[in-house]
Amino acid sequence: MKITRFAPSPTGYLHIGGLRTALFSWLAARHSDGKFFLRIEDTDLSRNSQEALEAIIKAFDWVGLDYDGEVFYQSQRFDIYKKYIEQLLDEGKAYRCYMSREELDTLREEQMARKERTRYDGRYRDFDGTPPSGVEPVIRIKAPLDGDIVFDDGIKGEISISAEEVDDLVIARSDGTPTYNFVVAIDDALMGLSDVIRGDDHLYNTPKQIVVYEALGFTIPNFYHVAMINNEQGKKLSKRDGATDVMEYQKLGFLPEALLNFLVRLGWSHGDQEIFSIDEMIELFDPKDINKSASSYNLDKLLWLNAHYIKNMPNEKLAKMLKDYGVEIDGHDRMEMLLDATKERGKTLVELAEQIELIVNAPKEYDAKAAKKAFKGESDSILARFATLLTDWDSELHLPADYHKVLESFVETEEIGFGKIAQPLRVSLLGSMTGSGMDEIMAILGRDETIDRIKNAVDFISANKAEG
């Protein structure tokens, strides 16, 4: 049973890369019938924003990731951290450092001038003299002075970092508030996490946190450091690369299941399988199978997945989702026919909405090229006769198949090829040369609207003939 968490800081929207680590953590928990927690890292009071927090929760909600229990807020747990700071101070595992920011800056500059690695020199580590006045101390934890800090990363294998690389890190600021690496270690331990799955950028935090774990005698969890997602050029993903905010994907007409399917395949695979339902992901996911190397974001693949999920989604559900994109469809049969006729023609819900608008709204103008090609020769009289046939048709006209019979009968009595009527008809009804099948469109429009649109086209052709 795995207990995992996602721990964003409320400083901005939920990033697409963040969503992937959240998904991995969530899957690991759900796969093992464990727990998945959401924890907000808001120890830096000056950087938090309520909007960011709400945006993150909203994104979770949209993609359908749930979390166990209530959301944890580190800002509400300061008492807990304080207790541990005092404990470490009492045990001599942490100490007050009276070095001012200015002194620290000076030290760093000197070190840089000497081309040394910048680091704290430990000057207050064993200090027992009289502290300088007027300086509010920070509290530092004693990190090991020699040896290596070693841990087994579930993805990358054994990671060994020399103790010399790890400073006596500040666990409490001079204003008394605790710092990131300290509270993360405490909360991860207190929340009983078995597995910490996080971005690669946290790899170097791990030894620091291990120092805290060991000082406090906590059990160290399994760590998994997931490589980053790069842009299509293989560089770091930035806002310039288009959508990085999860909620932008909703605006762009992506389905949560497509986005999740896309993300789960970035750095993880199960043989040759490409399509994964949420249930399949849960069933098959194991963090041990996550790849070591970084992967690149590829919009084409996401678009393909999205198209796949749109095509295979029940019409009823699709219709419901389309309301957010300004599409309201009246009547059950009409909705079914409309979506059957269009859902294979849109890669996103936005495109699908456009396809629907194209049918629902009578053409305001005819595409010039299409009109030139289709509205020539005898097209006006052919269309007129077809309208007459529709008007006089005395069996039921409801389903596409009904209209197909009309079309067939027309072609037969007129002794013309299918294209002779289909192309002018298409342009009459849609204004363009491409789109769904004629049978479907006529069924959606109904007899009256179909005849109206044909008559408009006939008028248009006649007017043009008179002019030309």
Next chain:
RNA sequence: GGCCCCAUCGUCUAGCGGUUAGGAUACAUGGUUUUCAUCCAUGGUACCGGAGUUCGAGUCUCCGUGGGGUCACCA
């Protein structure tokens, strides 16, 4: 710069010492569709370089190259 990590078609990836290096996407061509899309078929394209180890290396080791991460009283 120090430290750490990574490296198979353009992209996502399979591979886990012996394969004609597989799949997906994208692309091209053909078929189906009156059109478009869908769908189906076919095709081209990859093991970063160099040394080892081995009868045999995409797979193991080392070096190089390239890319990434990180070096805060941010998270």
